[in-house]
Amino acid sequence: MTVKHWFPLALGVVVALLIPAVTHDNYVIQLLNIAILNAIVVLGLNFATGWVGQINFGQAAFYGLGAYTTGIAAKAGLPWITTPFLSVVIVMAASLVLGLPTLRLRTYYLAMTTIGFGEIVRLIIVHWEPVTGGTSGLRAIPGIGVFGIGPQGQVQHYYLLIAVLAIAALVAARIRQSSLGRAMIATKDSEIAAEQSGVDTTRTKLIAFMIGAVYAGLAGCLYASSIRFISPDSFSGTQAILLMTMLIVGGMGSIPGCIIGAVGLTILPEALRFLGQWYLVLYGLGVIAVIVLAPGGLASLASRLPRWAGAR
């Protein structure tokens, strides 16, 4: 870790911790909470997509599976502490069943199967109304609590989610530094050369995909029990594309990039709300501008900053 690394990191942490002191608007904090949850999901997406190079449109569905598992379990009266485990078990099983047959094949099979999977999950949520609440969703989901202790109010949730995001980012960084992380990058760079170096690329792709699903499942669990209202819209195919956009705009393969992209693109539509329908135009132009002007994403711009500063 050099100055180049820890300075932006420290700055980010300080800003994140100070935000609730600056604004007391519950609406703003709730929006940030969703942004943080999205960042965890995008960090998960980064494993299979940013590091292994597999296109994955199933991340919103895993997010939804985690959220609905928790929502349904908690409303059925199960203690909160069981819900993260349930959500993880469900998304792991789903990602294993989906990944095992498709990831052995090269090219874009995963993209196609995950689109189909997302649609299946959405249809189940919409049509299994007695359990999932259908299009109107689930309301009044019991909140986070372990032995009666849990965060109260938006701000406490905010701090909890920031802590979870920090752990998620650290775990991702550790994995990137491990032999598994090297195998992921090697698989993306050249599947053949990776195999010739002894990397089991099928296993690497499957593990990356499953870790990503676990991130999404846990974020879904926290979504259901901190926002306490879920509906199919939050986990739709559009959301899957949005998550992919966050990854691209933030910077594929970059942990800070995932967070910047997710937070930026979650907040931006709200900030542009005064434009009415026109916000999509500006939003689209903004995304295109980033892709054209900074192909490495916003994170690649940020990493250039210290160099400019150092040159002076």
Next chain:
Amino acid sequence: MLKIENLHVSYGHIEVLKGISFSVEMGEIVALIGGNGAGKTTTLSTISGLLRPTFGSISWKGEAIHGTAVETIVGAGIAHCPEGRRIFPGLTVRENLITGTASRAYKKAEVEDDLALVFELFPRLKERIKQGGWSLSGGEQQMLAIGRALMSRPNLLMLDEPSLGLAPIVIEQVFDKIVELNKRTGLGVLLVEQNSAMALEVAARAFVLETGSITLSGPASVLADDPRIREAYLGG
């Protein structure tokens, strides 16, 4: 140690290897020479498991390995340094090299030992240890690819055109080091080279491959004097 018998390989309907047989003994350096499109790369790719033979067999230490997964073959001790480098641009030099150990569970100290060996072979890589693979020059990438192949501690190293893109003096060093490794550790080498003169100099035996068949074979020193070889591959 490596025994290839009546090997046939096709791309679609086009048969590229038409029944070749040869072997590489323990600790031997064998050169495979031949013109463009003769099937040299195809031969190596089939041995390392990237291609499946349509007929024939490949055995390694007495066991058939055709049909085995690529990464299993590396683990069994055959490393393939592919034609045209194929390093990992997204990993640093050090990470590229360590990825070469992926086929086995290595202890940290062993990895450091092997890294030291590679850096002794290519001091230039040590200077670039933290740089991204994408930033290396062509020659440096070639060194990295060879180094990565060595990191798997192979018993047999298959090199496909290792001299490609390297300066003559570096080629000489690389070949010296290969011979040295061969002498010191008994590393077997299957060498594919356009630079036939150099290949015949370091190899004990050689085979000439022409459009999918072996047309000549024998001790390298004898082939180096063969008028047909001199004319076709050594420039008269």
